[in-house]
Amino acid sequence: MRALLTLSAALAMVGCKSDNTIRALSDVPGGDGLNIEGRVCDYDRNTWLEGARVYTHMITEDGWLADTVTSVTDAEGKFKLENIYDNTDYRVYVEEGNELLEIIEVSVGTQSVVLPDPDCGGGALNVAVVTGSYDDFQSVLDALGYGTYDVINGQTGEELQQFLLNSEGLAIYDVIFFNGGHLEEDLFYDTDGSDTSGVVASVQASVKAYVQSGGVLYATDWAYDVVEQGWPGKIDFVGDDKLPNDAQLGETGTVTALVADEDLKETMGQETFKVNYDLDVWPPITAKGDGTRVWASGDIQWRSGSQSQTLSDSPLLVSFQDGEGRVVYGTWRNAANLNTTGGALKAVKYLLERDL
Numbered sequence: 001m002r003a004l005l006t007l008s009a010a011l012a013m014v015g016c017k018s019d020n021t022i023r024a025l026s027d028v029p030g031g032d033g034l035n036i037e038g039r040v041c042d043y044d045r046n047t048w049l050e051g052a053r054v055y056t057h058m059i060t061e062d063g064w065l066a067d068t069v070t071s072v073t074d075a076e077g078k079f080k081l082e083n084i085y086d087n088t089d090y091r092v093y094v095e096e097g098n099e100l101l102e103i104i105e106v107s108v109g110t111q112s113v114v115l116p117d118p119d120c121g122g123g124a125l126n127v128a129v130v131t132g133s134y135d136d137f138q139s140v141l142d143a144l145g146y147g148t149y150d151v152i153n154g155q156t157g158e159e160l161q162q163f164l165l166n167s168e169g170l171a172i173y174d175v176i177f178f179n180g181g182h183l184e185e186d187l188f189y190d191t192d193g194s195d196t197s198g199v200v201a202s203v204q205a206s207v208k209a210y211v212q213s214g215g216v217l218y219a220t221d222w223a224y225d226v227v228e229q230g231w232p233g234k235i236d237f238v239g240d241d242k243l244p245n246d247a248q249l250g251e252t253g254t255v256t257a258l259v260a261d262e263d264l265k266e267t268m269g270q271e272t273f274k275v276n277y278d279l280d281v282w283p284p285i286t287a288k289g290d291g292t293r294v295w296a297s298g299d300i301q302w303r304s305g306s307q308s309q310t311l312s313d314s315p316l317l318v319s320f321q322d323g324e325g326r327v328v329y330g331t332w333r334n335a336a337n338l339n340t341t342g343g344a345l346k347a348v349k350y351l352l353e354r355d356l
Contacts, residue, residue: 032086036106038115039077040094041145046120046353048077048145053095056081056106058088076143077120086110120145125174130154130163132179134279135220136335141177143338144349154182161187164203170210175352180222180333188229189244204230212323218352221333222248224283231327234289234320238302238311247283250331251301251308257316257343260294267350273343275316278336285315285331292320296347317347 036056042049055070071079084090086108094102106113127149129137141149150173153159160183163169170176185191190200208230211217219226225244227235237247255275259265275298284302288294296317301308319328328351337344 032084034084034086034108034110035112036081036084036090036092036108036115037112038079038092038104039117039120040073040079040102041077041118041120043120046145047349048075048120048143049073049096049101050075050077051096052077052079052101054079054081054092055095056084056090056092058085077145084108117142117145119148126150126172127175127177128152128163128173129177130160130179130182132181132223134181134222134335135179135333137177137179137218137220139338140334140345140348143345144352154179157183157187161199161203165199165206167206167209170206170215171213173215175216175218176210178217178219178223178226180220180224182223184225184244188225191244208322211325211327214324216326216328216352218328218330220330221279221282224329224331227327227329231320231322234292234327235285235315235318235329236287236289238284238286238304248281249302249304250277250282250284251303252277252280253301255298255300255316257296257298258313259343259347260297260315264295264347264350268343268346270343273347275332275344276336277332279333282331282333284311285318286311288315288318289320292318294318295351317351319351 040049040052040054050073052073053070054073055068057068058066060066069081069084071081073079081092087110088108090106090108092104092106093100094104104115106115125146127141127146129141129149130152131154133155138149138151152163164187186195186199187203188200207217207226217226224237224247228237228241229244232241238249239246255277257273257275259268259271259273265271284300294315297313297315299310299312300314302311303309316332317330319326330348332344334344334348339345
C-alpha cells in the first residue's frame with residue numbers, strides 16, 4: 001500500500017529529489033483512473049455546502065508528491081476527486097475560503113469510492129414518509145440533507161392502516177410526510193359505506209392525537225384530504241369540502257408565488273419564486289380558516305366544467321397549530337419543484353425546521 005504522508009511532509013517533498021534537482025511532473029506516474037466521491041454539509045445551516053474546495057494529495061511509493069487532485073462542490077454539495085491511485089490511503093481536505101472545515105480519511109482499494117452522505121438535516125429529527133404515486137418527499141429530504149428516514153408504503157392499505165393506528169409508533173416521529181397519491185379510501189374517508197368497523201374514525205383520531213401531542217404533519221398536493229377530513233374549516237378548497245377529491249380542479253402551469261410571510265421572506269432572501277404545477281389537476285385553496293397562516297400565495301387557474309377561472313391571491317403554502325403540534329400543507333408537487341436554486345425547496349426547508 002502506498003504510504004500516506006501528512007500535509008506538511010508532503011509539501012516538503014514537492015518535486016524535489018535527494019540531489020535537489022526538480023523532478024518534472026511528467027516523470028511522475030499518473031493515477032489509476034479511480035475516483036473518490038462524496039458530499040459536504042454546511043452544519044451551521046443544515047444544508048449542502050456549495051463552492052467548497054475539496055482536495056487530496058497523491059503520493060508515490062517512493063515519497064514523491066505526484067499531484068494534488070482538487071474538486072469544487074456543486075449546488076448539492078457533491079464533489080469528485082478523479083484519477084487517483086488504487087490501493088492507497090488518502091486524507092481528503094475540505095476548505096471554504098481560508099478555513100479548513102474537515103479532514104476525511106479514505107482507503108481506496110481497487111474500485112472507486114463513494115462516501116456515504118453525512119446527515120445534514122440537523123441529526124435530531126425522526127422522520128417518516130408515507131409514499132404515494134404522485135409525489136416524492138424522499139427526494140426532498142435527500143436534497144435537504146436528511147440522510148435517514150423511515151418509509152411507509154402508502155399504497156398498501158394494510159401497512160398504512162397499521163402505521164396510522166399505532167399511536168406509540170407515530171409518537172416517535174417529529175415529522176410525518178404524506179405524499180400525494182397514497183391510499184385514502186377507508187382510511188381517511190368512506191365514500192361507499194364499506195367501513196363498518198370504524199377504521200376511518202380511528203385513523204382520524206390517531207392522526208389528530210399525534211399532532212396535538214407535538215408532531216408535525218406535512219401533506220402535499222393530492223394528499224390534501226388528510227388535512228381536509230381531519231381538520232375541516234382550517235383550509236377552504238375549491239369544490240365541496242365535504243366531498244373527498246372534489247377540489248382537484250387546478251390547471252397545469254407555472255405560478256409566481258408571492259412570499260406572504262416576512263420571516264420566510266428574510267430567510268429565503270427573495271420575495272417571489274416559481275411553482276410548477278405539472279399534474280392535470282390539483283387542489284387550489286380559496287381561503288384560509290381561523291388560525292391558519294399563509295406562507296405563500298399566487299394567482300392560479302382552475303376549471304369548473306368547461307370554464308377556466310382565475311383565483312387571485314390563492315394560498316399556496318399554509319400551516320396551522322393544533323395542540324402542541326402543527327399541520328403544514330403545500331399545494332404543489334414537490335417532485336416537480338426540486339430545483340435547489342429555486343424558492344419552493346427553500347420554503348419547504350424553512351417550514352420543516354421551524355420550531356423544531
